[in-house]
Amino acid sequence: xxxxxxxxxxxxxxxxxxxxxxxxxxxxxxxxxxxxxxxxxxxxxxxxxxxxxxxxxxxxxxxxxxxxxxxxxxxxxxxxxxxxxxxxxxxxxxxxxxxxxxxxxxxxxxxxxxxxxxxxxxxx
Numbered sequence: 001x002x003x004x005x006x007x008x009x010x011x012x013x014x015x016x017x018x019x020x021x022x023x024x025x026x027x028x029x030x031x032x033x034x035x036x037x038x039x040x041x042x043x044x045x046x047x048x049x050x051x052x053x054x055x056x057x058x059x060x061x062x063x064x065x066x067x068x069x070x071x072x073x074x075x076x077x078x079x080x081x082x083x084x085x086x087x088x089x090x091x092x093x094x095x096x097x098x099x100x101x102x103x104x105x106x107x108x109x110x111x112x113x114x115x116x117x118x119x120x121x122x123x124x
Contacts, residue, residue, distance in 0.1 A: 002037060002050040002082055005104060012039040012046070032068035034079070045077040053085035053105060063109060064117050073111040081107040 006012040018031040018038050030036055035047040051059045059081055063069050073079055086100045 001084065001102060002048065002104075005082075006037070006039045006041075006046075006048070010039070010041060012041045014040040032066070032072065034063050034066045034069055035072075045075075047072055047077060047079045048082055049080070050082045050084070053083045056081065056083035056105070056107075059083075060107065064114060069109065070111050070114050073109060073114060079109040081109070083107075 003015045003017075006015045016038050017036065019028050019036045021027075022029050030049070031038070031047070034049055036050050037048040039046040039048060049059055049063060063079065063081060069079060083105045084102050085105060087103050089097045089099045089101055091097045
């Protein structure tokens with residue numbers, strides 16, 4: 001879902017999975033402990049951590065506490081936390097439909113915001 005969203009709405013030309021499966025421990029290992037996907041958007045390199053909205057705060061703490069996040073951002077690369085949540089869709093008449101769709105909530109990190117332990121919310 002995140003890869004499709006990056007390609008179609010964020011104009012990323014290339015998106016790749018960089019987390020790997022470790023069979024011995026039966027768990028996924030993120031690149032540098034914080035990155036699931038890497039995307040190219042023009043000249044921007046974006047490291048993406050993706051999760052559900054419920055797990056978003058835990059992943060935020062993981063990124064802020066990581067020794068790799070600031071060096072990643074100091075290279076000029078971006079770091080995003082993309083949290084997915086299901087929201088009700090509005091009908092044409094403005095009423096709430098029974099249909100619910102997945103929408104992203106994006107936090108962008110840079111070296112300064114990581115030092116301050118804050119992040120800018122791009123999409124609510």
